[in-house]
Amino acid sequence: MTSATSTAAKSAARTTHGAAGATARLVRTELTLIRRDPLTLTFVFVFPVVTMLIIGGSFGTTPTPGFDNVDPSHWYVASYLTVIIAATGLITVPVHLASYRERGVLRRFAAAGFPRWSFALAELVVGLFPIAVGSAILLAVAAPVYGVPHLHQPGRVLAAFALGSVAFIAIGVLLGSLLPSARAAQATGLILFFPSFLIGSGGPPPNVMGSAIRAVSGYLPLTRVTDAVRDPWLGIGSATTSLIVVALLAAFAAVAAIRRTAL
Amino acid sequence: MDETRAVYVRGLRKNYGGRTAVDGVDLDVEAGQIVGLIGSNGAGKTTTVECVQGLRRPDSGMLRIFGLDPHGQYERVRALIGSQLQDSALPDRLRVAEAVSLFGGGDGDGLLETFGLAARRRSAFASLSGGERQRLFLVLALLNRPRLVILDELTQGLDPMARRTVWAAVDRLRQDGIAVLLVTHELDDAQALCDRIVVMNAGRVVDSGSPAELVERHGRRATIGFTVPVGSGWSCGRLAGLPGVDDVELAGDRVTVRGDRGAIAHVGAALVDGGWVPSDLSVQVPTLEDALLSLLQDTDPGAARAARESESESDDLVGALR
Numbered sequence: 001m002t003s004a005t006s007t008a009a010k011s012a013a014r015t016t017h018g019a020a021g022a023t024a025r026l027v028r029t030e031l032t033l034i035r036r037d038p039l040t041l042t043f044v045f046v047f048p049v050v051t052m053l054i055i056g057g058s059f060g061t062t063p064t065p066g067f068d069n070v071d072p073s074h075w076y077v078a079s080y081l082t083v084i085i086a087a088t089g090l091i092t093v094p095v096h097l098a099s100y101r102e103r104g105v106l107r108r109f110a111a112a113g114f115p116r117w118s119f120a121l122a123e124l125v126v127g128l129f130p131i132a133v134g135s136a137i138l139l140a141v142a143a144p145v146y147g148v149p150h151l152h153q154p155g156r157v158l159a160a161f162a163l164g165s166v167a168f169i170a171i172g173v174l175l176g177s178l179l180p181s182a183r184a185a186q187a188t189g190l191i192l193f194f195p196s197f198l199i200g201s202g203g204p205p206p207n208v209m210g211s212a213i214r215a216v217s218g219y220l221p222l223t224r225v226t227d228a229v230r231d232p233w234l235g236i237g238s239a240t241t242s243l244i245v246v247a248l249l250a251a252f253a254a255v256a257a258i259r260r261t262a263l
Numbered sequence: 264m265d266e267t268r269a270v271y272v273r274g275l276r277k278n279y280g281g282r283t284a285v286d287g288v289d290l291d292v293e294a295g296q297i298v299g300l301i302g303s304n305g306a307g308k309t310t311t312v313e314c315v316q317g318l319r320r321p322d323s324g325m326l327r328i329f330g331l332d333p334h335g336q337y338e339r340v341r342a343l344i345g346s347q348l349q350d351s352a353l354p355d356r357l358r359v360a361e362a363v364s365l366f367g368g369g370d371g372d373g374l375l376e377t378f379g380l381a382a383r384r385r386s387a388f389a390s391l392s393g394g395e396r397q398r399l400f401l402v403l404a405l406l407n408r409p410r411l412v413i414l415d416e417l418t419q420g421l422d423p424m425a426r427r428t429v430w431a432a433v434d435r436l437r438q439d440g441i442a443v444l445l446v447t448h449e450l451d452d453a454q455a456l457c458d459r460i461v462v463m464n465a466g467r468v469v470d471s472g473s474p475a476e477l478v479e480r481h482g483r484r485a486t487i488g489f490t491v492p493v494g495s496g497w498s499c500g501r502l503a504g505l506p507g508v509d510d511v512e513l514a515g516d517r518v519t520v521r522g523d524r525g526a527i528a529h530v531g532a533a534l535v536d537g538g539w540v541p542s543d544l545s546v547q548v549p550t551l552e553d554a555l556l557s558l559l560q561d562t563d564p565g566a567a568r569a570a571r572e573s574e575s576e577s578d579d580l581v582g583a584l585r
Contacts, residue, residue, distance in 0.1 A: 108353070
């Protein structure tokens with residue numbers, strides 16, 4: 001972000017009249033635009049559902065030690081919600097934000113007097129909306145095919161899901177605010193997404209991975225989010241450490257992201 | 264403080280990490296006036312208008328927008344200004360009507376009608392032509408019924424036809440009594456639209472005045488050309504001594520006389536007195552481009568060198584200004 005933008009923002013922050021209205025208009029417009037974004041459609045709404053259907057049916061329904069003694073198809077249904085979170089945070093949000101920066105859209109918002117934090121709020125909504133819709137689609141498709149597994153600890157699952165979403169949206173905003181162009185954001189996002197997807201959520205279970213891959217997997221933010229969602233969901237465990245890591249990640253990334261997107 | 268004066272700037276200074284971007288600039292814009300801010304890239308134009316809009320805080324100097332301080336009274340000043348920023352687009356998939364609604368609604372429908380975009384209300388930004396985009400930016404800049412409109416490189420990249428449509432739109436603002444500050448290095452824009460031009464170089468104002476005044480001050484030379492009959496015994500010496508004539512050149516049967524604008528009348532009179540009225544008499548008077556080129560050559564050795572090294576006269580100035 002340019003110093004002009006941040007100085008503009010400091011001035012715009014003093015604008016209070018109509019601030020709520022301007023923020024609401026920005027959020028509404030951003031929601032409209034994200035619905036028209038083909039990357040959202042492909043990676044958030046279609047890709048997780050299709051891959052979940054394929055891999056969820058690949059290992060049968062008999063619990064095995066590799067899948068922590070739970071039904072493998074349920075193991076994947078619970079895991080794939082975080083594929084949606086990763087696709088949103090690593091692909092959709094960074095490309096969206098980088099294209100705005102590339103085209104000077106943020107400068108225009110700043111000059112038009114939008115409240116300082118309105119764009120950060122809009123980006124949070126822009127991330128949460130496709131995650132919520134994508135998750136609903138995924139569960140709706142999974143229900144008649146594999147069934148939606150019983151929620152053992154719904155509070156923890158919801159907390160992990162919400163914190164993981166905020167963490168990845170914030171990471172997406174940081175990527176989008178650092179990478180120089182939409183193309184760079186897309187390339188970087190895909191490079192980060194696929195390894196995370198394969199060893200942190202939607203690929204083989206950690207129990208069957210080699211030790212090196214499993215060690216790498218343990219350091220991936222997405223692995224932590226997936227553990228924190230899946231384990232309490234399926235009754236594998238509480239995944240308290242992962243939940244704390246995800247909460248800290250969400251807090252730090254969100255503060256950094258909000259600072260980067262001040263108009 | 265005069266509250267009717269749209270822009271009042273005195274002694275504006277702004278440094279970026281030791282580099283002086285704006286160095287003691289004075290600027291005035293009255294209501295119903297189009298003032299052009301002209302200069303090469305890095306001359307300090309954009310920094311100046313960013314300070315005027317309250318988007319940057321100046322290091323020193325006095326700024327007043329309709330008598331208000333753009334920093335201390337940002338909100339009130341913001342409500343008076345509409346701006347078109349350089350290199351600032353909209354999201355590709357945002358539709359025209361959605362953009363109007365996002366940036367405040369206001370009399371959006373009326374403005375879209377006025378600027379010929381009513382039929383494009385449902386069109387995505389990406390599908391608009393360059394001229395339509397610039398007209399949409401004008402609509403967005405006018406949504407809050409501003410009394411001062413700041414337009415930064417408004418016609419960049421437009422074809423001549425689109426440029427004229429945008430000119431007509433800007434001229435309409437002047438008729439409505441709106442003050443317009445036009446930042447440009449397109450001299451056609453400045454010549455077509457501006458009541459006054461402020462020329463900046465290296466952070467300073469090097470001159471200001473109406474286009475005609477600038478031409479008068481800095482583009483004094485005129486070139487007169489005609490053909491003389493072969494074997495007529497024509498002598499260049501008859502013209503060389505006329506008032507205002509600097510030099511006379513005879514190449515074959517073609518005579519070229521250079522001098523100030525007064526020389527045109529004297530050469531014409533001398534030809535008629537001498538009984539020779541050439542049918543191919545041509546007179547080139549200096550344009551704003553010539554004037555500003557000359558001004559920049561006087562104030563910026565780098566620009567002058569660039570101009571001398573270039574062959575085409577119109578490209579010279581564009582090159583020098585960019």
